[in-house]
Amino acid sequence: MRLAPAPTASRRFAQGLLALAALVLVTGGGGGRPAFADTLDDAVNGLASGSGEKISAAVKQLATLDDPRAIPALDALCDDRLRAGADGRAWIFDSHTHDLKDPLTGAPAPAGARPAKEVELDNDIRREAQPVLAQLQLASPDKSVRLAAAEELSKAGSDDAAVMLHKAYDKEKDKGVHDALALAVARLDIQSKDPAARLAAVQLIHKSGNDAMLGELQRLLSVGADGQPQEPDAQVRAEAKEALNAVMSRRRIITAVGSVIYGVSLASVLLFAALGLAITFGLLGVINMAHGEMLMLGAYATYAVQTFFQNHLAGAFQYYLVAAVPVAFIVTFAVGVVLERLVIRHLYNRPLETLLATWGISLILIQTVRLIFGAQNVAVANPDWLAGGVELAHGLVLPYNRIGVVVFVVAVSAAVWVLLYRTRLGLNVRAITQNRNMAACVGIPTKRLDAWMFGLGSGIAGLGGVALSQLGNVGPELGQSYIIDSFMVVVLGGVGRLAGAIVSALGLGVINKLIEPAAGAVMGKIVVLGFIILFIQRRPQGLFAIKGRSEA
């Protein structure tokens, strides 16, 4: 791939020859090998020469040779990993193993190479070497290397870089890299003095819809200090205006889609809290203010399991989450059952007192966790298979942990549904919900089921805690921030309705995130709370009210 226009190339070639001559002198003719047969080898070794000019000449030589095999050597040069061996050759230094490797073959260095000293280079050379490296990388078979190289070149902003990028752009087959190259080209061309090039650049930006160039477009359209538009050419201006609109509308769509995705993920966390509340509130008529603390306990259980795996089962660390799910459920289930037996069962029929008592319990739980784990937040690491994300479009990444949380909540909701509507236990529970006395009359063990269901509600919140631990930090006050929201979900959805909880959690989560970009996070929350307060005025029984005589 010959890239530079003829005059430059010939000049380079001459420089290259000079450099070669110098190299031959320095390296002693490469151990008797014919100089021109090993040009690449020589040029690479030239990178490790003592003087700046020689290094610079070697870099230019490599640019002319345009051989991707030189990439490791140049890369090492830019990263300060290149060493000049005692034998006068260039070696790549591995900072982990402290080995020296041959830059072309990767073979370990013979004993004669040591001691090797660092190649000293100034920023000028580095600035020269980087575009050359990028140029070589543009031809690399690896997609991501080509992408990074395009990025590097467009930042360099020289004419040579523009020519290289154009060539690469025309040749590129892969769509993703092609788009990225288009942008890199456009970023350079938009600065060009040629109106046609600028026009082409603007059109490219328009086509790609990428918002990375928004600032450039706005600059073209803006008016300078002298009252003249920055862009003299009217056609380019018109095109830029259109491109700007296209980019903006695309950005709006992406923001909206992103909000919906984040809304769904917020909704899934709310749903975890609300599912349990819907069960305890619906079945037992109990307002459990300590419900948020069950989320917190679940998250801390996850943290404990993670720590245990780190210390004792480091090999299976990636799967700690699989163990954390049952552990968190069992812990919170047990806490829930104990609470029900000790406190809550004495307070049925007195919902206001339950509210206060469970608030007291929540304080005790928070303080206990603080004493055990400390008041500071603890970090729960994502396992590798939940780290990262899929990029749906430019600027819209869907993280795996959020997908995982949504999948998890769907699975748990389905399980709860099956339990409540497809098992004998569920039938009994629903019977109690409808008429406790009658259910007791036909032999349903209402007391025992109360405890079980309270435990189940707590256990589901515990599972929510596992999910929360994957989204952010875990602290003793974690539950407090969710309790009001989850009550809103239950109240909005209608007490004791599974479907109501799901629909209102989704609705609240998505609405919250949709308002956020326009009004800010806090205002979004205020608007939603205000909306709920108004909504309850209209429909005190919630969206999915149970038909009954309760509205008398």
Next chain:
Amino acid sequence: MRERLLQFHGRRGWLLLAVAAAVLIVLVPVLNSLPKSFPLSVPDYLIPLLGKFLCYGIMAIAMDLVWGYTGILSLGHALFFALGGYGMGMYLMRRMAGEGVYRSNLPDFMVFLDWKQLPWYWHGFQHFGFAVVMLLLVPGLLALVFGWFAFRSRIKGVYLSIVTQALTFAAMLLFFQNDTGFGGNNGLTDFKHLLGRSLQSPSTKMALYVASAVALVLTYLLCRFVVTSKLGRVLTAIRDAELKTRFCGYESTHYKVFVWTLSAMLCALAGALYVPQVGIINPSEMQPSNSIELAIWVAVGGRGTLIGPVLGALLLNGAKSYLTAAFPSAWLYVLGGIFVLVTLFLPRGVLGLLTTVRKRKAAGAPRAAEVERPEAPAEHAGTPEKATVSP
């Protein structure tokens, strides 16, 4: 007249009240003025603390009016308290115009935000009278509107609790915003003087304490007047059986709105007295836990007694002041434990316990365990899905 006064309180009740008022209003200042070496002398630093507790006492009475007597558990009373406090804070901020860090006519935080002029709702607050009227009217109006809509829609029980909590939470978020114009996170602070007197001087602190004590006694008398009147009877009837009361021809909504608004305004008064004594008002006063703690003061003291909540507020806040300093990690256990134990074993609070003990002694029957539940099941009978569990 005499009859009404006696119905108001028995002779012994009046006497006790007079003694309590004398202790609060006269004895404490006298003890404070004694030389420090005197064993019973009340040190200066205790005065604002006591004043603060008395403000909590006013708040507790206000809470008791709606919860103990009318059966509405509000989890939003901290909102009204904070609004009253903000009203007073605005007055104090306006009075120190030009004395702030920036020597500007505007409050410091506005200068900091680069605001050029006062927002419209700050106008007039440099006049004490206007500020006092506003700090009572605004929370009152808010309570009136909110109460009207909530009670008209027959939102009651835990639903009302949750909605009031949501309202307070929303307001807290709003006040946390800098744009709202109340100083954001930091709130209003750095007050210099009230009615021309320096807030730092012991005499002003004493005056504020006495004002709080007088306000507490007056609040008590006002609430006593309300609950011993016919209106009070209706309120109790609403608490015990709202539907029956309605069917008897009493429009329960009106009664509830009235008592709700009155309670909110009393809270605002407490907040207004509280702010100059602690020297700061910020949105964290509205956090949900404050409203819930208020409920537990009332529950500890004894609901439906008026004097109980004051005792509860003094007791719990005294314990809090002591324990958070002496055993910081134990306080939440104590508070949490009180929440659980009081609701489980002392549904009528300390005062209820005393009454029971006295009655038992009088009757000479050691096993006359009489535990009255302040909330009749009728309140929940309306919802069949939460039908009563047979004990």
